Amino acid sequence: MTSIDRNGTALAYRHTPGTGPAIVFLPGYASDMSGSKAVAIEVWARATGRECLRFDYAGCGESGGAFADQTLASWRDDALAVIDAMTTGPVVLVGSSMGGWIMLLVALARPERVAAMIGIAAAPDFTDWGFTSEQKAILRSEGRLEEHSIYSPEPTVTTRGFWESGEANRLLDGPIALSTPACLIHGQRDPDVPWENSLKLAGLLRSDDVQTLLVKDGDHRLSRPQDIALILRVLEDLSGADLDTPQ
Secondary structure (H helix, E strand, O other), X not given: OOEEEEOOEEEEEEEEOOEEEEEEEEOOOOOOOOOHHHHHHHHHHHHHOEEEEXXXXXXXXXXXXXXXXXXXXXXXXXXXXXXXXXXXXXXXXXXXXXXXXXXXXXXXXXXXXXXXXXXXXXXXXXHHHXXXXXXXXXXXXXXXXXXXXXXXXXXXXXXXXXXXXXXXXXXXXXOEOOOOOEEEEEEOOOXXXXXXXXXXXXXXXXXXXXXXXXXXXXXXXXXXXXXXXXXHHHHHHHHHOOOOOOO
């Protein structure tokens, strides 16, 4: 395993050298860098000679740390640590689901580094709209919420620490000061993240160079062959743009 150390925790990563801007994949909640989209992007990067970086947040995949100890802010800082350690020039951020929220937070923290963003069913602020008032009450009182997952035999666990961190880092309440070119891809049959959220996000981004692509029969994961082909076409289009210097 290849890893960097952040405050005593080993963060696992896979880095593919190549030309820039470097493509950085940001996984979703309780996900990791071994998903089909991340792997397909790395395969494409190798075939086209592009630099690519994928990694696991602390407590996920091959990285160290306990999942229950992590927060949205700590995962943002994991992403920043790996990006700063393994890349030097402009980056294109590809954020899937919660990774789309991390993507925005990373871009706000490193605006001079981010050349473009691709959101895949981006889910900023899901600690707000993604939980009922009853679920929020459980998180406040019990500190932990377990929900059935359609993606894993294990329940999805949310801690009060993660939820509070998410609430402290909400972005959809006003304009988002990012002038970075962006493409937001969203399936209209997404049962987890309303596709209308991507339209709202597009409107809040300061950049005028924002596209929203809706896949009418697409689900949340957007991992079918045709979905991955669409993501790679967007990457290819962005790669052909003048992205050497972030906006």
